[in-house]
Ligand SMILES: Cc1cc2nc3c(=O)[nH]c(=O)nc-3n(C[C@H](O)[C@H](O)[C@H](O)COP(=O)(O)OP(=O)(O)OC[C@H]3O[C@@H](n4cnc5c(N)ncnc54)[C@H](O)[C@@H]3O)c2cc1C
């Protein structure tokens with residue numbers, strides 16, 4: 001057993017660190033709130049990485065992956081987190097991309113994979129519906145075959161950043177009479193510009209707009225947009241969810257978050273001394289670091305398993321639960337650190353150019369409460385933490 | 400021992416409960432907090448008419464002779480409706496300073512105006528670097544002839560955009576953080592040298608950064624003893640803590656009830672989610688957290704008139720216990736609502752936000768645990 005990086009891995013770290021230092025867009029350095037960005041800013045780093053050939057490291061090499069080992073990919077995410085980089089969004093790179101290269105046909109691969117790699121095409125995920133959240137298999141959106149087309153009708157919701165999306169991948173019911181609800185579902189790619197697709201923003205409790213209702217009314221989609229086999233969509237969706245979960249731990253980003261928290265607490269004062277010297281506060285930061293170390297090693301153990309050929313399994317639910325708890329705890333402590341300046345509502349103190357001229361509180365306090373509120377979503381989405389526990393109950397404990 | 404309320408107190412609660420139900424429904428509230436003004440002076444006028452603004456003051460100054468328990472009842476109802484009107488800054492804080500330490504002429508001038516609703520106060524005590532220590536002051540008041548000259552910056556002054564007057568804490572002597580040398584002043588907001596930057600707060604209220612630049616105030620702006628106001632500030636803020644704990648209890652009660660109701664309506668896997676035992680037990684824990692918070696709020700309220708040490712211990716106990724319950728209930732209420740819990744549309748998120756900001760007003764959990772320890 002050994003936790004050291006090899007000299008080759010060290011050299012790899014130096015290489016990617018240098019690349020990031022030279023190429024990462026300066027104006028996006030250390031951005032805190034990703035949901036606020038413009039479409040261009042979301043895609044800026046993705047496009048640079050696309051040109052370099054580094055935008056989809058985890059993909060098989062034949063589809064443009066880098067061939068990095070899981071350890072190298074881990075180093076890559078750490079180095080990006082050091083600058084708090086705006087990473088390529090998961091919907092194309094980690095979700096629909098792997099489904100397409102695993103289950104799609106050659107035409108679909110040729111048509112869609114290049115745009116995902118380059119960052120030219122923005123994808124959104126159309127799974128959830130108002131009545132089908134945790135119980136996703138109860139979804140009601142239908143796709144009915146009509147000659148060379150499917151005609152899709154229904155309502156999706158919580159579609160993240162669909163306001164920018166070019167394409168979406170949707171779960172639709174193609175066989176309403178299937179014996180089990182999971183068996184009548186298909187995985188269909190939809191051009192978001194197709195007539196009948198309507199995206200309506202949902203305002204979240206932090207005041208931002210990162211999710212939408214997506215209405216589909218008589219949307220005609222060519223049958224060649226079906227991925228894999230008709231009525232087998234649930235299998236692909238589950239494959240994708242496991243992929244989604246393994247990236248969700250966010251260890252590297254949380255490490256950077258702890259550093260930032262320490263910086264904030266060094267700047268804040270209590271009884272005339274830096275807050276970070278207050279024992280009560282310092283012990284909470286240490287506790288968080290300990291939890292994060294436990295998560296990190298757990299993730300590395302999972303990665304090592306993957307390297308040995310085991311795909312992401314139900315253990316990834318542990319990463320989702322602990323990872324999101326840590327992310328949320330980080331926002332709690334940040335909120336505590338900024339004290340009274342948690343209260344000002346960011347949207348009412350920022351000037352039109354985003355600056356906080358004639359400032360209300362230190363810059364780092366500006367988003368503290370909003371981020372805390374927003375991050376409550378992490379224990380709800382991607383399979384709620386209750387659902388993750390149910391998965392472990394069933395798949396690991398065998399109850 | 401008696402945990403009953405008097406008939407008058409029940410009437411006050413019923414009256415306020417009706418007012419909140421009928422005039423503070425969710426859509427009306429939303430419109431009001433999003434309006435230019437951000438509050439409704441007409442609600443304030445009604446509170447004056449109902450005698451709510453005069454309740455804690457003695458009859459000889461035009462009040463109704465109520466006490467801390469009455470303020471608790473009022474605040475609990477306000478908490479249920481997430482009422483934003485500035486009862487705590489005006490009635491509990493400014494009213495408290497005047498009640499405990501105001502001269503006869505100060506009471507005459509200000510108390511009747513508070514009671515009839517014509518004068519609204521904000522309490523300017525926090526500073527950018529003072530955290531929760533009322534003596535950690537950079538704002539100064541220098542003696543100048545008969546009066547004083549104020550300089551400094553007060554942070555996140557809740558209700559300041561609505562106020563005509565401020566109660567301001569400032570240093571008249573001693574060093575930053577000394578217990579001695581702290582004084583309290585009443586300042587007209589229109590005085591020369593005061594500027595404000597107004598903004599919304601995340602919990603639907605309004606606040607300001609308030610800057611004092613060579614603001615001259617007369618000698619009778621001083622409330623209480625020059626340089627000896629810290630014990631007075633502690634008394635009044637303990638009263639504010641008790642009142643806000645009651646508000647938080649009201650908000651927690653509603654957040655819990657909403658969650659329970661939602662869990663009966665929302666179906667997944669063919670059953671109401673309230674059938675899942677893990678959520679049932681979570682809601683039981685929320686209920687327990689609420690009930691214990693109510694108990695600590697009673698304790699803090701009843702001990703406001705006890706000796707100084709007992710009062711402080713009780714107030715800090717409440718701020719710790721109610722603060723912990725507020726965080727737990729707020730977070731779990733959102734969690735059990737699923738995606739709807741993090742939307743602006745569902746009311747539950749707004750209760751969560753108010754409970755979050757409540758947690759660090761007048762000192763957060765850590766601060767009051769420390770104070771509890773230091774009291775022995
Ligand atoms: C910010 C955000 C972004 C999202 N982005 C997307 C997206 O891009 N695309 C997409 O398709 N979806 C997206 N989602 C939807 C997300 O996947 C769902 O919110 C999630 O599956 C939960 O469903 P729900 O909101 O309907 O809650 P519900 O399923 O109604 O759950 C409510 C509560 O009940 C609990 N519960 C449910 N079932 C059980 C059970 N069997 N046992 C115990 N407890 C249970 C849940 O854990 C939760 O606490 C997003 C959600 C959010 C909040």
Ligand SMILES: Cc1cc2nc3c(=O)[nH]c(=O)nc-3n(C[C@H](O)[C@H](O)[C@H](O)COP(=O)(O)OP(=O)(O)OC[C@H]3O[C@@H](n4cnc5c(N)ncnc54)[C@H](O)[C@@H]3O)c2cc1C
Nearest residue numbers: 389393397399673674675676677678679680681682683684
């Ligand atoms: C020190 C001690 C003194 C006692 N004294 C007495 C005595 O004087 N007289 C007497 O008659 N008995 C006595 N008892 C027995 C006691 O009442 C039982 O232990 C108790 O009722 C639990 O029953 P059990 O031990 O069979 O556990 P079980 O009922 O088998 O429970 C095992 C676990 O399952 C959980 N569980 C069970 N049902 C559910 C459910 N529906 N939902 C969720 N969780 C569930 C329990 O909470 C527990 O954690 C005593 C026990 C102890 C430990």
